[in-house]
Amino acid sequence: MWLVLLLVAFIIWIFYRPFKFWIIDPWRIHRDLWAQGVPGRHIPIIGEIFNIRKCILAENPLAHSTALAAQFGDYYHVSFGPVARLDTFDPALINGILKTNARAYHKAYIMRLVLGALLGNNNLIMAEDEIHAQHRRLIAPVFQHQNLNSMISLMVEITLNHMKKWSIAATAAHDDDKPLILNMHEKMARLTLDIVTSCVFGTEIISDENIHETIYRTITESLELMEKRLFNMIAIIPIINRLPLPSKRRIDKCICEGKTIIRRIVDDRKKGLTKSACKVTAGHETTSTLMTWTLYNLANNPDVCRRLEAEVDSVLKNDEEITPSTLSLLTYTEAVLKESLRLHQPVPGIVRTAVKDNTLVASDGKEIHIKKGTGIFINFYLLHQFDDNQSDKLLYPFSAGPRSCVGQNFAMLEAKIMLALMIRRFRFELEPGQKQYQSIFYSAFDTYGLTEWTLEKMPKNVKTDQQNTKWTKSNGWLYRSHNARSKFFCLKCGHQKKSNDKSAWSSVYTTLLFRARYLEQMDADGVIWSSDQIQIKIFEQGCQTCETYGSGRLDQDSIEQAFYWLHI
Incomplete structure (x- = not known):
């Protein structure tokens, strides 16, 4: 009799846990937020995933969040699968989540499922609280100004090497009276990958084409597959997310290949595997996306491009060496990069989970009590769509607070060098007939190429002899x-x-x-x-x-x- 009762209780417990996770807990959170006057809607089990997926298939993935914001305002509650969450682009709420109450929020369960498989959970990106602070203290000295300045010559050298390859390809194309068409996201990804791997591991990695190609392929393919699994709900359903489906096997293979390569490199340098994987993954994808969108914006704004060229030419006269002092004079170049970050955030949003009860205050003065387990989605994309008359302008391209990007100075230095060198030598034109859209996952992908033309300047005051x-x-x-x-x-x-x-x-x-x-x-x-x-x-x-x-x-x-x- 007791054995039967124990068996029945065990079966009930097994079924109650997923029922509580998928049905009861989300409903309680939504009920509490509705009671506080926070607008929103609740779609059980699937939440907004399929609505977002429809927008992704329509190549307008940000349309869903834009429509919700138009309907509900600066903050509202919805569900993402079984997770009840508060979506916001309200500046006061964002400051409270990222700064004031930062210890009350951890990485979301979904992100641990998605990125944890690739990076592991014991690293700067995925760790929490004291472990995260310890990782940050260890890695922060690498990104101090004196260390970054020592990397300038290496960044310049690698950028020039890539530009040389583009010019050779341009020569061959134009000998046949054809323009050179490049997929600039791919080119920027390879360039930034070369820079970050050289700074992390050493320049010799670039000379090994197999290592370079493996790292690029594994990172790109893994993240693309994880995005697809997430919006098909495969990644968030227990047990199913562990089944050896084709996508899971491909991800595991990519991760294994990438870690094998990185392990072989770091063994010689006595560094941590997950720390190096974290640097390479986070360090190259976001910067390459920034550069791709910057070139896209310049191609569509010729007046800005001409002003940028004028500044670069006035500062880097006669191709003088790039130094920290010359880079500090490229103020308009930096402004162009920041505007691209505002318009096309490499990471358009971040997700958090409340690990304890806390209270946030919105810009309109409303106090919102956040229960433990409530999901949070900070929409940087909508936050950055401010107008000139808006008083509370915030720009968080690298997040904010104790979890802000520790390598943001490295990324801006790298991007400024790349842009200054490329804008002096090349003219970038958008290839007609292509579609561009911004993703909502790990990085803002785009699906366009650019026509690449090399550009040289004519010396001033050249006299002409028209007759002879x-x-x-x-x-x-x-x-x-x-x-x-x-x-x-x-x-x-x-x-x-x-x-x-x-x-x-x-x-x-x-x-x-x-x-x-x-x-x-x-x-x-x-x-x-x-x-x-x-x-x-x-x-x-x-x-x-x-x-x-x-x-x-x-x-x-x-x-x-x-x-x-x-x-x-």
């Missing part, structure tokens, strides 16, 4: 005809190419971009003669004689009275 001198194109060379004499010049250093010395030069293909206000005259053959400040698009591999690569300027003394052509 003309530049034309011949077999891929830049060719100058002047008074029946022909010469070829290096567009980087001004060195003259002898007619029988083709081996010392790489191929050059040139087109020009002119601004209408700088044009003076066009002859009947379509030759444009210009006076000053003309922007020139140059596609080249550089001068093998002087071994420069996209960094020099036209030598006015050598090229004397130079001007260029463009057939419309």
